Amino acid sequence: MxxxxxxxxxxxxxxxxxxxxxxxxxxxxxxxIGQEILLVSPAVVLxxxxxxxxxxxxxxxxAFSLLRIIGGFLLALCAGVILAGISSMNTFIKELMRPLxxxxxxxxxxxxxxxxxxxxPSRNLSVVISFLMVLPVVYQNILEGIERMDGQLLEMAQVxxxxxxxxxxxxxxxxxxPFFKTAASLSLGLCWKAGVAAEVIGIPRxxxxxxLYEAKIYLQTPDLFxxxxxxxxxxxxxxxxxxxxxxxxxxxxERG
Amino acid sequence: MDIDIINLSKKYGEKEVLRNxxxxxxxxxxxxxxxxxxxxKTTLLKILAGLEKADEGSVTGMEGSRxxxxxxxxxxxxxxxxxxxxxxxxxxxxxxxxxxKELRRVGLEGSERQPVRELSGGMRRRTAxxxxxxxxxxxxxxxxxxxxxxxxxKNEVMSYTLKKSMGKTVILVTHDEKEAKFMGGKxxxxxxxxYRTN
Numbered sequence: 334m335x336x337x338x339x340x341x342x343x344x345x346x347x348x349x350x351x352x353x354x355x356x357x358x359x360x361x362x363x364x365x366i367g368q369e370i371l372l373v374s375p376a377v378v379l380x381x382x383x384x385x386x387x388x389x390x391x392x393x394x395x396a397f398s399l400l401r402i403i404g405g406f407l408l409a410l411c412a413g414v415i416l417a418g419i420s421s422m423n424t425f426i427k428e429l430m431r432p433l434x435x436x437x438x439x440x441x442x443x444x445x446x447x448x449x450x451x452x453x454p455s456r457n458l459s460v461v462i463s464f465l466m467v468l469p470v471v472y473q474n475i476l477e478g479i480e481r482m483d484g485q486l487l488e489m490a491q492v493x494x495x496x497x498x499x500x501x502x503x504x505x506x507x508x509x510x511p512f513f514k515t516a517a518s519l520s521l522g523l524c525w526k527a528g529v530a531a532e533v534i535g536i537p538r539x540x541x542x543x544x545l546y547e548a549k550i551y552l553q554t555p556d557l558f559x560x561x562x563x564x565x566x567x568x569x570x571x572x573x574x575x576x577x578x579x580x581x582x583x584x585x586x587e588r589g
Numbered sequence: 590m591d592i593d594i595i596n597l598s599k600k601y602g603e604k605e606v607l608r609n610x611x612x613x614x615x616x617x618x619x620x621x622x623x624x625x626x627x628x629x630k631t632t633l634l635k636i637l638a639g640l641e642k643a644d645e646g647s648v649t650g651m652e653g654s655r656x657x658x659x660x661x662x663x664x665x666x667x668x669x670x671x672x673x674x675x676x677x678x679x680x681x682x683x684x685x686x687x688x689x690k691e692l693r694r695v696g697l698e699g700s701e702r703q704p705v706r707e708l709s710g711g712m713r714r715r716t717a718x719x720x721x722x723x724x725x726x727x728x729x730x731x732x733x734x735x736x737x738x739x740x741x742x743k744n745e746v747m748s749y750t751l752k753k754s755m756g757k758t759v760i761l762v763t764h765d766e767k768e769a770k771f772m773g774g775k776x777x778x779x780x781x782x783x784y785r786t787n
Contacts, residue, residue: 371692489664492638492656493678493724507668587669 373555381559390539393564398459398541399567402528405463406521412464413471413516420472421479434469442466446531455535459542462531467520471513478512479505502586510583514576521575525568590650591616591754592637592728592758597646606632612777617760619751619774628779630762631661633734637760642762648767657726659734663717666708671697671716674705678724691719695746710737715746722753729759735768747771 338535356375363374373381420427442462449461482505490500532542541560548557592614599607606629614620624630635641637648638656657678665674675688692701695715705713718734734750735743751772761767769776 336661485660485662485664486666488640489658489660490677492640492658494655495677499677503666503673505668587673 361482370552374490377555378562381555382562385556385559393539394541394544395563396460396537397537398528398532399571401457401459401525401540402463403571405460405465405528406467406524408460409467409520409524410471410517411463414513417472417475417479420476423453427476432479434472437465437546438469442527442530443534446534449531450535454537456537456540456577458535458537459540463524463528466523466527470523471516474512474516474519475509478509482508486551497520506583506586510579516560517575517579518551518572521572522568525564529564537578591595592648592650594633594637595647595649597633597636597643599629599636599641607636607643610668610779614650614758614760615775616650616758617756619754619761619772621761621763621769621772621774621776622684622779623763623769623776625764626777630779631732633779634658634730634760634762638730651728654727655725656728656730657721657724658730659714659716659717659732661732663713665705665713665716665720668704670702670704671708671712671719671733674716675723677719678720680725683723688723691723692716694749695719696715696742711739713740714738715784717744717763718750722750727758729754729757731759731761733763734761735765737761743768744771 360374368373369377376485416430420430445465446458446462449458453461486504490504529542532540533546534547536543541564544560545557549558595611597607597610622630636643638658670690671692672685687703697712697715700708701710705716714737721729735746738746742765747768761769761772
């Protein structure tokens, strides 16, 4: 039995046997060490996760972080697409954006977190950090997609005087979509990692980051693992749902 | 109105592709241009289609005309099926059943709803041809439209093209004299910037 982590064929499929083997090794290591504070077993993590699920604050923390991290992601997605569109039409804007994007990519996320904490309240920190992590990835991918557009199809549309709405729907959309999906897939992982890291530093009340921070302070290793497991589930789950939604939307738009 | 191509010249860098090329294309008739590779026929068609500008010379008689074209490459949207590719260029009066009927006439029954990336070279070529013929054109430009079709199918598709474009101005570029003769009308032989008319 297999399940796919990335849609790139057999080579990137994760085998269940490999996962089980790693879990077994983890269990053996946890039992050998025998100290929960250093390493908890997978069974304890799962039990803790189920326990957390029964609490209201678990769902409140998820809602708090999800709303902000995904909010930042969606804002960056819109901004990235619009800026890439403008840059593809205007060399001045493209040249202007180049150093900005390079700086955003190069600056360590920790520096951004500390800097942004000075400017915005900690409860909205993860929105800004998530936005900053996603923007360069989306911008560069979409711009590349536009620049690698099939010129022959555009010439065909010009000769047949295809209306711009139809060009956008049937030519641009399908050509850019692979780049958009790659950008979304890459940046969703990034925004969760950076967003939660920002919350751990900013400690906004009621966030997943706060829960991770508390787990560290009170040496609650099972909680730390259970919350980490939750973040991974949220990140992978949202990626799958988002890409599925995009696929369905594109099909609907193309069918008219 | 006839199309007058007068002293058309085009260079790409140092390479001269067209030099003082002049012909008249009769309105409502087929004009075939026979040319070997590299004789400048694709450049000529691109200038006529408005995709390139000539360095010198002029083209008159095409002002405001709508063009239907079969390019040397199929230029189809790979993820769309044949019907959607054709609807992309047609006006809204052309219905799906009409498109299906035309596709059946060139032997594409059963393949109309497959994405074109799954179709064979010959099927894609026929899709591109039907697309051009169903588009709202005044002038039809055909750049080797029957390329890749087997002899039997080619005759069928040529007859279909001739029938569908009857009374329209058609500019056909081909390597094959049989195709030019089948389509009728004037044949222009173009070679190394020399040309003669039959």
